[in-house]
Amino acid sequence: MSGVVIIGAGQAGAEAALSLRQFQYAEPVIVVGDEPTVPYSRPPLSKDFLLGTLPPEKLALRAASAYERAGVSLRLGEAAVALDPASHTVTLASGERLLYDACIIATGSSARRLPLPGADLRGILTLRTWADAKWLQGALQPDARLAVIGAGYLGLEVAASARKLGHDVTVIEAGPRILGRSASDLAARALARRHEAEGVRLLLGLAPAGFAGGHDGRVRAVVMADGSEIGADVVVVSVGGVPATGIALAAGIHCGNGITADPDARTSAADVYSIGDCAHWDAGDGRGHLRLESVQMASRGARAAAAAIAGQPRPAVKQPYFWSNQYNLRLQIAGWVPPGLATEDHLEGDPADAFWVTRSIDGKLLAVEAVNSPAEYIKGQQLIGQPLCLNA
Amino acid sequence: MIVHFVQPDGSRLDVEVDPGLTIMEAAREANIPGILAECGGGCICSTCHVIVDERFFESFPAKEPTEDMLLDLAPGRTEFSRLSCQLELSADHEGLVVTIPDEQPEY
Numbered sequence: 001m002s003g004v005v006i007i008g009a010g011q012a013g014a015e016a017a018l019s020l021r022q023f024q025y026a027e028p029v030i031v032v033g034d035e036p037t038v039p040y041s042r043p044p045l046s047k048d049f050l051l052g053t054l055p056p057e058k059l060a061l062r063a064a065s066a067y068e069r070a071g072v073s074l075r076l077g078e079a080a081v082a083l084d085p086a087s088h089t090v091t092l093a094s095g096e097r098l099l100y101d102a103c104i105i106a107t108g109s110s111a112r113r114l115p116l117p118g119a120d121l122r123g124i125l126t127l128r129t130w131a132d133a134k135w136l137q138g139a140l141q142p143d144a145r146l147a148v149i150g151a152g153y154l155g156l157e158v159a160a161s162a163r164k165l166g167h168d169v170t171v172i173e174a175g176p177r178i179l180g181r182s183a184s185d186l187a188a189r190a191l192a193r194r195h196e197a198e199g200v201r202l203l204l205g206l207a208p209a210g211f212a213g214g215h216d217g218r219v220r221a222v223v224m225a226d227g228s229e230i231g232a233d234v235v236v237v238s239v240g241g242v243p244a245t246g247i248a249l250a251a252g253i254h255c256g257n258g259i260t261a262d263p264d265a266r267t268s269a270a271d272v273y274s275i276g277d278c279a280h281w282d283a284g285d286g287r288g289h290l291r292l293e294s295v296q297m298a299s300r301g302a303r304a305a306a307a308a309i310a311g312q313p314r315p316a317v318k319q320p321y322f323w324s325n326q327y328n329l330r331l332q333i334a335g336w337v338p339p340g341l342a343t344e345d346h347l348e349g350d351p352a353d354a355f356w357v358t359r360s361i362d363g364k365l366l367a368v369e370a371v372n373s374p375a376e377y378i379k380g381q382q383l384i385g386q387p388l389c390l391n392a
Numbered sequence: 393m394i395v396h397f398v399q400p401d402g403s404r405l406d407v408e409v410d411p412g413l414t415i416m417e418a419a420r421e422a423n424i425p426g427i428l429a430e431c432g433g434g435c436i437c438s439t440c441h442v443i444v445d446e447r448f449f450e451s452f453p454a455k456e457p458t459e460d461m462l463l464d465l466a467p468g469r470t471e472f473s474r475l476s477c478q479l480e481l482s483a484d485h486e487g488l489v490v491t492i493p494d495e496q497p498e499y
Contacts, residue, residue: 022425041432061432066421296437299430323436332436374458377436378465 001027002099004309005090007080007247008106009033011041012276012298014061016104017072019306029072030098032090036077037130038064043295045133046157047325051164052137059130083251085269102271102309105248105259106302109241109277109293114149118211123219124235127154139234140167147171147222147232149208151178153324155238156191159200160326169200170230172222174207181339182322184359187369190351191326198327203230211235241293243278256280258291264314265305273308275301285317292336294322319384328372334380335359335367349373356380393486397424400494411483415476415490416440426492433477438462440476441469443491452479468493 004020006013009031017031033039040059048054067074075092082091083103090098111126113119123139125132136158140146146162148155151173159169171178178195179188196202212221212229221229243258254260254268258277263284265273275281276298282289283300296318303315322333337343337359343366349355354372358365358380368380395418397405409418419427419440428439435458444452449472455463459475466473476490 018423021423043432062420066423069421070423295432296430299428303428321437323431374436375461378458378461381465 002088002101003028003030004102004104005098005100006031006104006106007083007090008104008108008244008276008278009035009039009074009076010106010108010276010298011039011061011295012108012302013104013106014039014067015299015302016106016275016306017067018062018070019303020310021070021072023306023310023312025306025310027101030075031067031072032075032078032080032092032098034077034079035129035131038062038067038074038076040130041295042128045130046127046154047161049133050137050158050161080247083247083253083272085251085253085272088271100271102273104265104305104309105253105267105272105274105278106276106298107244107247107278109243111237112240112242114208114237114239116208116210118213118219118223119237121211121213121219122217123233124211124237126237127158128241136234136236140165141233142166144233145170145231147230147235149222149235149237150239151175151180151202151204152182152238152240153179153322155236156195156326157324158236158238159195160198163195163198163200164327170203170222170232171195171200172203172206172208172224172230174205176205178202178204183333183369184337184343184345184357186345186347186351187331187357187371190347190355190371191329191331193352194327194329241277243280243291245278248272248274248278256289260289261301263304264308265301266308273305275305283317284314287336290336292320294320296321319381321381330372330374332370332374332377333367334370334377335365335384337367343367349376393481393483395481395485396487396489397422398489398491399426400492409481411481411485413481415442415479415481417477418481419476419490424492427476429477435459435462435475435478438466438475441466441473441493442476443470443493444472444474444479445489445491446472448485448488451484466493467495 079093145168148171208222209225210223245255248259258280259274261274261279261281280289320336324331343359356370356373356376359367370377407422430439431437
């Protein structure tokens with residue numbers, strides 16, 4: 001038996017490897033990752049890690065010894081360059097070929113870039129990896145002015161962390177509001193007010209036209225469409241992720257918005273599975289194929305693939321949930337609403353402190369967004385999908 | 393120090409643990425099935441529910457209200473239930489027995 005080869009050593013890949021052992025899978029398990037580091041947790045990179053409150057050694061999901069003990073071999077700093085479903089082989093950049101009985105593609109996503117003039121100036125970066133975060137930390141010298149392009153969770157978390165560190169921060173968002181794809185208007189407005197109260201300059205409905213640099217090749221400003229400039233020493237471009245489907249497409253595997261995967265995480269190629277940020281996964285919860293970038297989706301996919309490979313029953317379906325920390329605000333979201341879907345939203349509590357928004361359609365609860373209101377988040381987890389009695 | 397993890401079927405795994413880790417972290421390092429710890433220790437998901445050795449129960453700090461509410465979501469809650477991400481191990485916990493519940497919440 002050749003065992004399982006997992007391409008990608010992020011949260012999804014690492015969880016899949018360990019889950020295979022939990023499911024009593026006894027054959028070799030190899031995880032190939034192009035980053036040199038032991039699998040680590042990405043969410044803190046924009047928050048506690050950037051703030052310097054999380055020691056780097058706490059970023060690892062587990063110590064290297066945990067993989068050794070579990071009999072999982074980590075091939076770090078090595079890139080998989082090709083997958084051949086017909087011969088069941090994965091080829092590494094070194095030319096080495098790994099045979100597999102089952103292959104899991106967990107290549108994650110890469111940061112979307114802006115094809116604008118000046119986008120390659122020094123000081124402009126995206127945040128995806130530990131190396132990116134260390135680079136950003138180093139670039140944020142005292143008095144450095146930061147511009148964040150894109151007001152999704154990542155951009156807002158970076159903005160909040162940088163404000164906490166005392167930097168001048170401008171957030172530029174092309175859409176009419178922050179969190180346009182991921183939160184209700186009510187919650188987004190409350191969070192926007194908080195960012196402004198903290199001193200973040202929030203520019204909505206405005207897209208950058210390019211970047212201006214100095215003679216030293218470093219960025220000095222974001223150039224707007226009307227020619228105006230926003231001075232910046234560091235620019236973080238956080239305008240979404242692109243699923244890393246290259247290796248799958250080259251192997252002839254079907255892809256939509258990511259690598260198409262069924263509830264067992266199986267792709268269109270025999271014995272090839274896909275999980276995590278790169279997968280367009282039908283989790284079997286009636287929502288159809290989705291690509292939700294979250295820790296929970298990564299670990300759910302990992303367990304689904306591991307169970308299928310190890311011949312164990314499919315793990316139960318759960319509600320999606322998400323979280324974000326900005327300033328002292330702890331945002332917890334239970335459930336998921338497709339972007340653009342019109343819902344009836346109700347806000348309760350104090351929008352400046354602790355509040356929650358229920359989102360429903362025809363009296364049926366779809367999601368709860370709770371800020372500093374863990375009890376309401378927990379209630380939401382229990383009530384989603386059930387009729388909601390609104391005292392409207 | 394040694395901590396004993398007991399599965400619902402009665403099987404037991406003795407794990408060498410460094411004080412200072414939480415029970416959840418120790419379980420993840422040892423790849424103990426049944427402690428999913430989906431949220432990574434943020435006290436938001438309740439998938440690291442365990443039943444703590446009666447003898448040691450009082451030695452851990454009392455539950456915060458959030459933990460208590462999350463435990464309400466956990467199937468098979470007992471009076472000795474805790475979220476293992478909230479329990480830091482010290483040298484006094486030598487010989488602690490941690491029991492994994494039959495199932496973790498599937499909300």
